[in-house]
Amino acid sequence: DVKVTQSSRYLVKRTGEKVFLECVQDMDHENMFWYRQDPGLGLRLIYFSYDVKMKEKGDIPEGYSVSREKKERFSLILESASTNQTSMYLCASSPQDRKNQPQHFGDGTRLSIL
Amino acid sequence: TQLLEQSPQFLSIQEGENLTVYCNSSSVFSSLQWYRQEPGEGPVLLVTVVTGGEVKKLKRLTFQFGDARKDSSLHITAAQTGDTGLYLCAGAIWNTGNQFYFGTGTSLTVIP
Numbered sequence: 521d522v523k524v525t526q527s528s529r530y531l532v533k534r535t536g537e538k539v540f541l542e543c544v545q546d547m548d549h550e551n552m553f554w555y556r557q558d559p560g561l562g563l564r565l566i567y568f569s570y571d572v573k574m575k576e577k578g579d580i581p582e583g584y585s586v587s588r589e590k591k592e593r594f595s596l597i598l599e600s601a602s603t604n605q606t607s608m609y610l611c612a613s614s615p616q617d618r619k620n621q622p623q624h625f626g627d628g629t630r631l632s633i634l
Numbered sequence: 635t636q637l638l639e640q641s642p643q644f645l646s647i648q649e650g651e652n653l654t655v656y657c658n659s660s661s662v663f664s665s666l667q668w669y670r671q672e673p674g675e676g677p678v679l680l681v682t683v684v685t686g687g688e689v690k691k692l693k694r695l696t697f698q699f700g701d702a703r704k705d706s707s708l709h710i711t712a713a714q715t716g717d718t719g720l721y722l723c724a725g726a727i728w729n730t731g732n733q734f735y736f737g738t739g740t741s742l743t744v745i746p
Binding site: 524553555560561562563564565568578610612620622623625626627628 | 638640643664665667674675676677678679682684722724726733734735736737738739
């Protein structure tokens, strides 16, 4: 079974801090994704990556950056955290070789910015 | 603006009742997936539909992809408490690789 592991289930940070959310997958997937989930808005894509050192902006990249130095690891960075970034963050991965492959999700990080 | 709108946003029903969840868009999708998410966990794939008009069944769950590939529905027969969760549709648009656009979600509660 695919395992996507997010480093923290709950995280509390202060406004202005630099925040790192880590995600690791163990199935050698090329694609990795970061979403934020808010009630009534579903999942919104922040950034995704098709390969090591490659990154593409999603629908809501403002205030975020990402890093993919190794295939299995995809990090989301909040450069200067703000209260409107309080949310549930979900990481996902999928293989690139076939179409319509499911995305495999981690269990999420609930981030609170005070 | 969300690309995919789901309705209803919240649904609370008695065990044994039937229900339908809708996923609508003005965009055409190459395929559409349905996920279920339980509290404290990430979404898990239920089904993928790829052909306009396609119907797929998963035990008591029936999924349909619209003829024009712009909408989908999920019908649950004789709901059980184990069906409780957040249901999300996600559509893929041609030539966007493996990027899926997620719907707004339907939170289902089945009361015993």
